[in-house]
Amino acid sequence: MELVVGLTVISVAIMLGLAALATALGFGMLGGKFLEGVARQPETAPMLQTKMFIVAGLLDAIPMIAVGIALFFTFANPFIAQVQ
Secondary structure, three states: OHHHHHHHHHHHHHHHHHHHHHHHHHHHHHHHHHHHHHHHOHHHHHHHHHHHHHHHHHHOHHHHHHHHHHHHHHHOOOOHHHHO
């Protein structure tokens, strides 16, 4: 049973780390493309900024979903019942 708990902890850490990395890369790309768009056409800045904030809000959902799944595996691990 300790092996299952240990592997679950490792998998939760990997899941949270990858979610954080993906979100950081997404925010970096989003900000870069926003700045490129505003530099090319400054008159579209308000429209692009609104769309950027909407996409940023959706991008924040990735780590929140990962945290929810990680909490599920941490506190209600379905694999422990298979071992007993």
